[in-house]
Amino acid sequence: MIGNAPPAERPLVVEEVARRPGSGLLSVQDTTDGIPTIWVTRDAVHELLRFLRSDVPRPYRMLFDLSATDERMRRPSDGLPLGTFTVFYQLFSFERNEWLRVKVPLTGDAPSVPTVTDLWPNADWYERETWDMFGIRFDGRPSLRRLLMPPWWNGHPLRKDHPARATEMGRFQLPEERHDMTQDALQFRPEDWGMTRSHQEPDFDYMFINLGPAHTGTHGVLRLVAQLAGEEIIDIVPDIGFHHRAKEKMAERQTWHTFIPYTDRVDYLQGTLNELPYCLAVEKLAGIDVPPRAQVIRVMMCELYRLASHLVWYGTFAQDVGALSPVFYMFNDRERIHAITEAICGGRMHPNWFRIGGVAQDLPEGWDQLVRQFVEYFPARLDEYERLVMDNPIFKERTVGIGAFTLEDAIAWGATGPMLRACGLPWDLRKVQPYSGYEQFDFDVPSAGNGDCYDRAVVHVLEMRQSLRIIRQCLEGMPPGPYKSDHPRATPPLKEHTMHDIETLIHHFLGVSWGPVLPPGEAAVPTESSKGQTSYYLTSDGSQVSYRTRIRTPSFAHIQMVPFMARGELLPDLLAILGSVDFVLSDVDR
């Protein structure tokens, strides 16, 4: 439905845009998730975004997401000004606590839009990714190179005419000359990045050091090239895409239901915390209300996984700055969490346990005993870890005042989660835009003031206690009732209805084999995951698969900040910064 609704019913921001002369407003889209969505012309978008970022009262200061959609295969939707491609910007205003989507329809096979890197520094990687994935150019940038795919790749993978399956593309081979070619493509040439090798002083050259992709300090296949003057970091060029599993393409082929296991692997440390934003968005599209018991079960599992993820971060961060023993204690406690998740979900890291409309099964007998043992046991361990790590003078020496940035920087770079809260803003979507029943829980949002590595650690550590508080409330107040909605689109449908008449049996059969068909619409439910804000922006054109799934992950935004944080620090501080950022490479590259 296109909102040519009377002006009084439009959101305030739409009025503000419409009142502006030359706003280029084409249309106002009525999305399922209720996020105001406006379509503007290509020529007016830069000026409009500048207005929204700076001039509008209570401005939209954060660029939350930027990507595109290939519209060429989309079933006709009534009244949308669709071209061949659409570029969309998702903005956020802290003062309004509101989201805004700005969409630009483009025409032709090689379209372009003006760059917004002059407005938001974090637009850089988003634009490179959009170029890489869709072949959409951004005008006015000094350079535009691929981000996720290697430079020798042919085509733009998220275009609908690019093959999806590896098995469609012939057998992978790595003969000598191809190996040499790919190794050569990895060669770093400072001139390509506008860097000079020689210092202003005579007889003094910068040193370029390559870290990764196989390096123990980068927590996975991340590559960083550091430009050094002595030990001081002048600049850093991150190279990502070594972990690109193409989940956005995968979503266009899996049904709404069978994509759930893929969400687990987006951030492989946080299990159900990935499934939650996806299921919430699908449920919004399908119009399903999740029963209270399912909501509380979801919250409990999410908080357990938040603890598991934070424990890995805690241990590896301490290890990164030289404390070798904490990680052993913390992995042991992670095992205790996984003993619970294994008893409840059957899986450890990838539980695949949420379903559209609820969860896969009811809680097993004795679950409360397992959880109670853990919540009684764990606070004393947290005390101990604080003495072991947070009070450790060497740890403080390595982290206090290192990699600091201000709240303005955090917002400009799209930092969320503990990264944002460490800058003094206690901003947690569980609190400010509650979802899945978080408003019923009593918990605090910890924050810290300095925005350095130590404060990021403080926020993580305090959050773990709040998660425990939430888990305890789930334990005490687990409501009775069904664990899955009886809505016809809940998948897989409840079995007990099937054996009564042929009609319900057919529905069950179709729901299980073909998958549910969702009505056309668009929805996203940004949630607070362990590392920041995660959002699955789903576009349905009325079939059993998603037309476009955009996965916005926090680690992508945070890794983009690393050069900004590390400039002027020493090389060993880079590893402290990386450790404090709490990222997972699969969350960066998806």
Added chain:
Amino acid sequence: MPWWRNGRMQGVKVRDGGDGSLADAVGRSVLLARLQDLLAWGRKHSLWPLNFGLSCCYVEMATSITSTYDIARFGAEVIRGSPRQADVLIVSGTVFVKVAPIVKQLYEQMLEPRWVISMGSCANSGGMFDVYSVVQGVDSFLPVDVYMPGCPPPPHAFMETLLLLQEKVGRERRPLSWIVGPQEVQKPIMPSMRDLKRPERTREREYPPMDRLPLTDGLWRRPGESRPGERTPNDWRTVDDWKRTAG
């Protein structure tokens, strides 16, 4: 009198059934083996993995190193950061088209003898990621010694695979020098574990109830149940307790 005269060691306490004779002493302290077997035995118990991880599987690999599972029990805890010092390349995770040349580079930097474990469904076959950026199995460009199923394989599976690799390494025969014996590496043909385990697996018709599950951890206990001499999870001690008792 020296012990080889009267067949008895002076002043040496005879232990657990031994008679202190020459044969006994030799049996206790001398190992007779062919040099080849001895080398294979040594290799088998000192596999040094390369510290290299690709994705989710690496977290489970790291979990196997920590104290709950502790692969030091199998002599494999010496994780090396440099491929030149490592024996085993554990391809733990998804092999991406962009990262495949790097994996190959690492393998080529490793010195012989070297072995490859393919950990998890992605490395085995691409797994659930039949998608443009993922190589459908690391064996398309590396020789794999043991495949480990699972997505990701739990630490138990990791340890079982390690033991299988040890078995294989222990039975491998390599030339001792460039003039002695056959010059090629003789690799054993290992049986398919799927076939070996099938009878046992098909016998299991039902998942055991909670109270029959193996007690792998203190958390697997039913309410109120405890075993004599075993500590309950609430008895886990902290450093403070330890200090108090150590006094």
